[in-house]
Amino acid sequence: MQAKVFRLSMAHPGDLSALAALLDDGTIRAAEIVAVIGKTEGNGGVNDFTRGYFTDSLMSLLARHLNRPPEEIARTVPCILSGGTEGVLSPHYVVLCRSAESLAPSESVAALAIGAACSGDTPFETVGTADHTRAVAQSVRAAMADAGIDDPADLHFVQVKAPCLTSDRIAALQAAGLTSPAPNAGVSMARARAAGAMGVALATGEIDESELDDREFLKNFDRFSSRASISSGVEVLCNEVVVLGMSPAWNGPLRISHRVMADAIDIAAVRGVFSDLGFSGALQVGAQERDRLRAMFVKCEPDQSGQIHGARHTMLNDTDIDPQRHIRGAVGGLVAGVAGDTRIFVSGGAEHQGPFGGGLIAVIAEAAEACKEGQAQ
Amino acid sequence: MQAKVFRLSMAHPGDLSALAALLDDGTIRAAEIVAVIGKTEGNGGVNDFTRGYFTDSLMSLLARHLNRPPEEIARTVPCILSGGTEGVLSPHYVVLCRSAESLAPSESVAALAIGAACSGDTPFETVGTADHTRAVAQSVRAAMADAGIDDPADLHFVQVKAPCLTSDRIAALQAAGLTSPAPNAGVSMARARAAGAMGVALATGEIDESELDDREFLKNFDRFSSRASISSGVEVLCNEVVVLGMSPAWNGPLRISHRVMADAIDIAAVRGVFSDLGFSGALQVGAQERDRLRAMFVKCEPDQSGQIHGARHTMLNDTDIDPQRHIRGAVGGLVAGVAGDTRIFVSGGAEHQGPFGGGLIAVIAEAAEACKEGQAQ
Amino acid sequence: MQAKVFRLSMAHPGDLSALAALLDDGTIRAAEIVAVIGKTEGNGGVNDFTRGYFTDSLMSLLARHLNRPPEEIARTVPCILSGGTEGVLSPHYVVLCRSAESLAPSESVAALAIGAACSGDTPFETVGTADHTRAVAQSVRAAMADAGIDDPADLHFVQVKAPCLTSDRIAALQAAGLTSPAPNAGVSMARARAAGAMGVALATGEIDESELDDREFLKNFDRFSSRASISSGVEVLCNEVVVLGMSPAWNGPLRISHRVMADAIDIAAVRGVFSDLGFSGALQVGAQERDRLRAMFVKCEPDQSGQIHGARHTMLNDTDIDPQRHIRGAVGGLVAGVAGDTRIFVSGGAEHQGPFGGGLIAVIAEAAEACKEGQAQ
């Protein structure tokens, strides 16, 4: 198997024209699409409808190419979006494909591997609880199997989109005599992300089942997964999981690496992941090397201590701009400076995803040698 | 003469306790304060009252130490603030002092020089026009004379705070039968910044008097000053100017350098200014070297083309977050990553201040050798 | 002919389930839908994608029922949306239908009449100019003919959705060597609304062709239409026009009336339109009488003088919340207090739509006698 990854721009959240063109000209076959991960230009909060708009548009497009109802495709092709293109960030989406085309086995020892899975609908009364975590872990294991990745050490990035509660859903729970696991939508989004991150950690062995305690969610940040990226949103009911890693069962020119960011300004981690992938030592990836970039995924979080390197920040007490909007903009600026490219998936809400106040970065790129070979042809 | 520069944190926009302590213990003498440049945690727009709050608090404090009325001090000690600490940025202020203490002339060839000037009140009907530009240029020349800087080539940073119109002031102009030079407050802020930048360019010779045409303001961005930093705000009536440069007439350990940023993600320019000042080549300035940092000033601007490195950004079309808030957050994240320090003066609205879509960065630091000597003692 | 009007709630901007149910059970026949006017929960600005999301979803639904491509339906069934449900306002849409069902001619002297028209695509270089105005006037006349309304005095509400420029479109104009009629997207939205309002005034005779001068747009507010409601947005290319009035050629129980609001707190105008329609004198329309309400349309505007009844307001100088969001919330609260109902189409940007600082309100309701007859059955 061979992974193919396309990073495409959009003019607005309902604009799938770039993908439509690639489907039309045969560059992408609809049946090969495993998942789509994207960054839309909404506010990234509960009332960010750019995610639903893009998803509906994507599923309509795929429905035309696959001759299946859009609702059905939505259950098998995860479309995981993070709203918010603050600062220099550019709206875009990454199409992850699995092709049967295979190169000669000698050409590559290991290459990018992609897997996906969707859980059943999450009961609203479990959103953000330990039961939610167990359901996510089960889906991560299913996605690893789908990708042919046996060893958690080969995982570099696990993207989960988990449902959250809204005021309507909370009211429905209460009307049904059930206890809502969160007092409001904002808190629910955060708890769902925590439950999802712990689900990845459970699947990778970063935490043990005996250590799972949802009273620690959003409190004990010593527990985290270094490879989890969790979004939560009103528009999904199940847990959608996409795993990305390296596997000898796959071939082709694509590689992935990741680094943990110790804090929001950890430029060394950002530069480090480019070094891992064989990029030259220039401060900013140059125009020519940028062609190797296929996708950049970043998780980050406003430091809950209220400080960075000993100086106060104001993200947590701002009534005008959501803290997640603040941090996405800042980290996006930093990563864009290193990458020379603004089409970066930067997602806030990194609770338990990387260390307290920090986060993680994963990058997919064509192998340096593959590039040179290509140039030689 | 010797320049002394103190970078101080504040807990809120009315908190001058750090300066009060240094005045109380004699580290700073109130009469030596030439100017204060700071970053407060407002929205940076017309209705950002954190600037007025800080200024009133500062002038009350200085009034107690100088035994002069605060209104009078406000006319001789420029207090230039930029609102908005988006992302990782930290509220702080830089106190620029001029001390009569002098080292032996042999110790230093040239050192940081500071000068300041305030114009008379700007007639509201001239705000943002060529007349405004000429008034600013006159004040820049006065501030250079104050600093003992003869050659514009020795200037590294010129900070101007210029008045702008509000809806009240526009109504007053119209009531008086005068034409308002701007249709609303937002436009007036931008035009005042343009007029100020051209004023610096006129004083430095970057443009010639014959080239001055206010119909080009906010339109012809090929005309710019590479050393101008202009804020505009409702709380000043005159043009406050502070110049920073290098002069052999000054001594002491402080140095200043600046670089032009070609675009908002120009990490090479940011790193370059640290190299100019003799910082080691580490990707991020380390904890120990950070002690040399005295002030960082950055101007930036959302690229009006709507693109950065060929990819669309969304800053210009956002009804929820002002474009200037977006760009400050992004550039702040980038500079903090390099500096390892978040107390950075990042000011948006860089029209005609650096190239189109770009900006500039100036840094004050203790000379490397001075630091080593200090450690040797 | 008989008009039918349905006011339906939505759970999110892509939720057309209420209309789908009425189409499924035969209450509404898709071919009878003349236009849809709605209020979605976006920010109402340039980057409000809830309008596009709703429109795409509506056209997909109608396409399934009409067996025609959605793009084609979009050109013949105007879908005019105003984003922003600030304060108590509730997201909803009004489906305007024209039914061939006819009552005996004696039953009604005049009843609600509905007409619609779409112009050709508006050249971007004419957006917000006098040419734009002429094109809108032509479409209003076409919509009046479509409604069978001859006398402009019988018009009570003319809704226009006009295109505006974006930064991309401005860049395209400039690249093509054309002058952009607006410097940025925000200004373009306002100018497009002005051009549209003058277009209605031209068609109704409120202004004369000889008085049309686009240099007066957004400046001379003595020129206005008392029946125009103009939205502008990035998602349309043509001018979509819907006219609502009274005509003896129509029958059925529905009536429409309108009033001019002198300012944003003109409660007498709001109450007046309910009196016109025969509602009882209670301060708030009671639960039972509310069943007669079919649609409420309001246009309003933050007073550009900066004052209301002599006291300063802060809407025009707020960098955090757009002035239009402010005014929609305030006027929505006032009208909801009188109507006892929050599903009100309140649209800002009322330049030249009603008097300076004021606006207008139009209400569709079942005639009082019709209601009583209904109860008697």
Added chain:
Amino acid sequence: MQAKVFRLSMAHPGDLSALAALLDDGTIRAAEIVAVIGKTEGNGGVNDFTRGYFTDSLMSLLARHLNRPPEEIARTVPCILSGGTEGVLSPHYVVLCRSAESLAPSESVAALAIGAACSGDTPFETVGTADHTRAVAQSVRAAMADAGIDDPADLHFVQVKAPCLTSDRIAALQAAGLTSPAPNAGVSMARARAAGAMGVALATGEIDESELDDREFLKNFDRFSSRASISSGVEVLCNEVVVLGMSPAWNGPLRISHRVMADAIDIAAVRGVFSDLGFSGALQVGAQERDRLRAMFVKCEPDQSGQIHGARHTMLNDTDIDPQRHIRGAVGGLVAGVAGDTRIFVSGGAEHQGPFGGGLIAVIAEAAEACKEGQAQ
């Protein structure tokens, strides 16, 4: 004793010029000022510094007139501000004075009475708990004694400003090994308001000490005070209490009345309070009668059910605009429509202040007969 009430406009949050003029011309004597209640044009959230700015400016002004240090005055003259002048609301402040001037006892049976009290500093670990409630109740009783009001039935409005936690204060508590009573600043503000409202209810007998249980705060909204108005903010450490009521021990022309608002669009309650005070039956208070208005105080709250009169609102799920900003704007529009005047103190966060989803309104006005007498003179 006689109450005097002055409602004054401000040009910005540091503008006390209107009060300064009245102090200078002897209309107000500084020593007679009991309290100041105002509405400043900030965002009303944790990072709203307009409250601190106004307070500092007020205390500086009073210090000059009273020859006492501003910090000391701040402890005896409550200055209670609510940030946020959304929509049509106008920034203003109400100066409540107690004059020794007395009319002949026969002239008035009862008149407006004013009292105030400040508690000691609230320990941060008790903010928003039952202990906080008891401290507030004690201060309410002290303020009633100060006003000479014995019977809680004569109370019409009790304004409390209570401290809340910030991220810094929460960190300090945790560093000290104490449990923070709230996870973040936003939640703390809400809990402090709940604790304060229950403190008023305890003092008035609306709840009994045995019914006080802080686990019910923000949950059981059946418990509320119909006369409590609670603000919370970072800028106070003690609980500041001002009580307003009617008392035969006072005389003069001023009267106060209040009504409970059943929901956010309860126009009947708003109109009712004007009827209570003898205003004529016009839909909007006319220009001449408006001269009688001295102060309007309103508390309101976005309905936590997510609905108003059965229709969904979007206030609770908005990431861009705080729910309290939404509701203030809407209710401000409604009350301004009835009053014909936009200088209204509309404060959100009405948890336990009036019924669930509703609130309350209190108005101070000159008695109708007093006005007529005045005109007769």
